[in-house]
Amino acid sequence: MNKAVLEVRDLQKTFGAVTAAQDISVTVPEGAVYSLIGSNGAGKTTFVNMVTGYIKPDSGLINFGNRNIAGMAPRQITRLGIHRSFQIAQLCAELTVEENMLVADAIHGHPGPSFLRRAHNAEARERALATLERFHIAEHRDRLVPELSGGVKKLLDIAMAMAGETQIMMLDEPTSGVAADEKFPIMDLVMDALRSAGVTVIFVEHDMDIVTRYSERVLAFYDGRIIADDAPGEVLSDPEVQRYVTGAPA
């Protein structure tokens, strides 16, 4: 087993009377592919939001790169190497596909976005095009975001999140809003790109076929707790998981 890249210890979060996270502890090894499953409100997205800084945990530790990142701002966490995509693709609607990539490229370029360097400079456009080609969406580069299909939006969202030095990629429902016949091709593309970059992947997913096919380990959430943490086959055959998460007969 590779060394741990992310260690979460005793994470707690409540919203008024609702407990969104309770004693969440998990260790994610470098290069692993984890999926998070659970019914709506089980705490999956809250977990992703806490790790990526969108929500500050009430207590607990999130250790990444020998430091506790719990409560840090999203941009600080992103700078450290934990990137994310969203359930609803977060794109800049008034910019073209290429310009969306150029924004990501400019932010992660060295030494950061410049006041003088043209955003549409040849090198940046080349890098943007290479990324778009890797995700098979280069043909859409001159189109505005509202003109894109759900699948292309998802891929662009993930492509943007991949810019810079990504160590952990957190994907929140990468196939939601995507046509049924596009789900596996999209996941193949995304996982190939992430694996070839040696990125650790944690994704939230409701489709058990995708969970089984792409993840090495599954965390099953119920009522703000992790009720199972094991290989996909083990977790999906767990009676408690079948009762509370998958709904399949025990």
Place this chain on the structure above:
Amino acid sequence: MRFNLLLAAVIAFVVLAAGSVILPDWAMFLFAMALAKGLVCLGIVGMMRGGVVSFGQGLYYCLGAYTATLVANNLGVSDIFLLTLLSSAVCLLVGMAFGPLLSSYRGIFFAMLSLALSMVLYGSLSKMSFIGGTDGLNIAAPTFLGWAPEGRPLQMALYIYVVAIVVIAGVLMRIYFDSERGLLTLATRDNELRVEYLGASVRNVMTYNYVFGAVLGGIGGTIAALALGHVDPEFAFWTTSGEFVFVAILAGSLSVPSVFVAAIILELVRSFSNLYFPNTWQLALGIFLLAVIVVLPKGLGSLVSRRKGSPA
């Protein structure tokens, strides 16, 4: 591309500066005032690209004007370059003080807070009788690196100075708008969450735009004070700020030259409607703005910009 920009700047300077020979005195004054106000509006356009509109740019317009006047009257500085530099430095500092505070606000809250700051200055200056109170102060004609022209040469020199500043500011803002930071501003307007999750600070983006707006406002105010020979608290009044917003909306945020064209159009419409409809010129102005919004919702700049899906 940068060569094209430089060429356009040289042509713009030559064409505008030719006005100093061709234009009658009244028109040269009108153009100088319009261009000075255009500088303030350019700052608002910079903020508009990030999704906020300042209703209080009168703060910096007034601050720049008062700084130049007080320095000229009390320290004996008359050089226009030095006065511009000092007043823009003061506005830079004040902008840097208020920028981080205002950059946390959006929409109507940003607009109202910026307006409140300008009205605080207006109220304070109105009560300060030792610097003229509501009557304001006069400022002597400026000198140009030791040269002290009078009459028409003074007006010509001032006009050419404004044109030079406008061209330089226009080029710099175009470079900024086209830069990585400029694109980041557009992205921030569109989706702050995505920008933060790409690792950039939205607050920094907003602060920079605000500070640039402050400096441009200060320069515009300095030139206006020198052209008028007088400054009063009305420079910070909300109607003055509203006029700047009017021009920024008229211009849109697609093109830099359109800001100055819009400022000149506003001055012309106002002057002529004031002349021909002295009691209803505001009505004429309002109808004109409505017509522009209906016909060109993205502003005058949309007539020349080739950009797809750009911000209004």
